[in-house]
Amino acid sequence: MFIVIYWPYAFYSAYFYAMVSVVLIGTGNVAKVLFKTFNTISQIQLIQVIGRSDAALEFFGQTVAVSKDFGDIPHADICLLAVKDEAITEVARKITNFKGLVAHVSGTSPMDILRPNTRIGVFYPLQTFTPGRVLDFTKVPLCIEAEYPKDQELLLTLGRYMSRSVHVISSEERKKLHVAAVFVNNFSNFMYTIGNEICEENGLDFNLLKPLINETAKKLKVLSPYEAQTGPARRGDTNTMHEHLRLLKNEQQREIYILLSNAIKADYG
Amino acid sequence: MFIVIYWPYAFYSAYFYAMVSVVLIGTGNVAKVLFKTFNTISQIQLIQVIGRSDAALEFFGQTVAVSKDFGDIPHADICLLAVKDEAITEVARKITNFKGLVAHVSGTSPMDILRPNTRIGVFYPLQTFTPGRVLDFTKVPLCIEAEYPKDQELLLTLGRYMSRSVHVISSEERKKLHVAAVFVNNFSNFMYTIGNEICEENGLDFNLLKPLINETAKKLKVLSPYEAQTGPARRGDTNTMHEHLRLLKNEQQREIYILLSNAIKADYG
Numbered sequence: 444m445f446i447v448i449y450w451p452y453a454f455y456s457a458y459f460y461a462m463v464s465v466v467l468i469g470t471g472n473v474a475k476v477l478f479k480t481f482n483t484i485s486q487i488q489l490i491q492v493i494g495r496s497d498a499a500l501e502f503f504g505q506t507v508a509v510s511k512d513f514g515d516i517p518h519a520d521i522c523l524l525a526v527k528d529e530a531i532t533e534v535a536r537k538i539t540n541f542k543g544l545v546a547h548v549s550g551t552s553p554m555d556i557l558r559p560n561t562r563i564g565v566f567y568p569l570q571t572f573t574p575g576r577v578l579d580f581t582k583v584p585l586c587i588e589a590e591y592p593k594d595q596e597l598l599l600t601l602g603r604y605m606s607r608s609v610h611v612i613s614s615e616e617r618k619k620l621h622v623a624a625v626f627v628n629n630f631s632n633f634m635y636t637i638g639n640e641i642c643e644e645n646g647l648d649f650n651l652l653k654p655l656i657n658e659t660a661k662k663l664k665v666l667s668p669y670e671a672q673t674g675p676a677r678r679g680d681t682n683t684m685h686e687h688l689r690l691l692k693n694e695q696q697r698e699i700y701i702l703l704s705n706a707i708k709a710d711y712g
Numbered sequence: 713m714f715i716v717i718y719w720p721y722a723f724y725s726a727y728f729y730a731m732v733s734v735v736l737i738g739t740g741n742v743a744k745v746l747f748k749t750f751n752t753i754s755q756i757q758l759i760q761v762i763g764r765s766d767a768a769l770e771f772f773g774q775t776v777a778v779s780k781d782f783g784d785i786p787h788a789d790i791c792l793l794a795v796k797d798e799a800i801t802e803v804a805r806k807i808t809n810f811k812g813l814v815a816h817v818s819g820t821s822p823m824d825i826l827r828p829n830t831r832i833g834v835f836y837p838l839q840t841f842t843p844g845r846v847l848d849f850t851k852v853p854l855c856i857e858a859e860y861p862k863d864q865e866l867l868l869t870l871g872r873y874m875s876r877s878v879h880v881i882s883s884e885e886r887k888k889l890h891v892a893a894v895f896v897n898n899f900s901n902f903m904y905t906i907g908n909e910i911c912e913e914n915g916l917d918f919n920l921l922k923p924l925i926n927e928t929a930k931k932l933k934v935l936s937p938y939e940a941q942t943g944p945a946r947r948g949d950t951n952t953m954h955e956h957l958r959l960l961k962n963e964q965q966r967e968i969y970i971l972l973s974n975a976i977k978a979d980y981g
Binding site: 528551569570571573575576578582583584586608610612616618619620621622623624625626627628629630631632633634635636637638639641642645646647648649651652653654655656657658659660661662663664665666667668669671672673674675676677680683686687690691695696698699700702703706707709710 | 797820838839840842844845847851852853855877879881885887888889890891892893894895896897898899900901902903904905906907908910911914915916917918920921922923924925926927928929930931932933934935936937938940941942943944945946949952955956959960964967968969971972975976978979
């Protein structure tokens, strides 16, 4: 008797996790990356892509059903909202006919924003996506959160089909991760912009700095950033710092140079 | 007769450029990278490595002659000073018996610092070198400068044996390149340090951010940093910025967040 009860359940469970069906809402950059990745994974069945305009949906319409009707979501395990942060609340309120799990892909928005839906979750890819650049999605960290353990399991299953780096992260942790990401991504990139400006102002080729930029990122494989720090501020080389400030004509660049050099000096003082 | 005069000269010239002999002064990180690279290139003959102590010279002594005598440099095409900026003047004054080209490898020091030697130059590898990390030297940009055209040619020859990216850069240009390098290398790395701090303060794994850090650097292959800029400051998302400042407890982190966000806002405003 035991076996008779047990086996059908296991069969059902294996079947359930073998295939994950998804409806994708959104037509932006992240939606496109998810769409392309879904298309390469046989265990993920993309049911429909929903967007606001025919033009935006054209990219998707070749291989999957598309729709502009947010009020009539077809049945699927997960409805994934890959829309701008500002739009999540509005879209989440429209899709109340949907009975599956509703998840957004944002780094900043809390999970709660998806109510009044009850089965809610987050599926946040911690990466920067550039149109036209092919990226190995198996290395993208996926930060997962869900209201219910079963839904967390479902998102983990979806995530593990896509990436080797899947993590359960709470809304509060995700927020902090996002602040850290602003420093390592947005602010680092702005340092590149200033480097580029200095090159352009002096007729120098910014390409000369690209190997250095790449190696600065890559050396974190073997050193912590604290250990990896070099430069005039790190070694307290006041002469070089004065010389650099003399060369910087832009007031904003000077302010940033001073603040960051002082912060580095304080850290290693 | 023309042929008789012409061929020996061409032969001599080909011979001269075929082989470049080098004496290396210095035993630090850059000296080690140069040493290892020289050893892999048949056209570069490393005559001797000179350093201050037996301990420091041990690394080099297995495969090449070593010496502690700065006052008696053996004959070579080039004597390369891979020593700290502060030490260049002193070392340059000691080696006046040397008849070849004297060049330093610094990004900040002017070429003139090598006087009273007359045949002087600069051989600056624009890269960050980490002990224990193997790096493809053929991609390291080499910035070259010399007092005389023939010596410039000699450094170009040496450089082209080592790297596919060799450039003639004046002392003044090199200084500006170095300021730009401080932004893209030292300051970017400090942004990673802050990201790491935020992770540690909140029990989050910094490894989660490493794919993002790498991709931020790599996307410069297809976008300028100005085009690549994203984030709350870029899109003027005041809510998220306030939320981030609320989360940052460290005064230094807050100051940096505000200054850089304002600078980004001003750039894209």
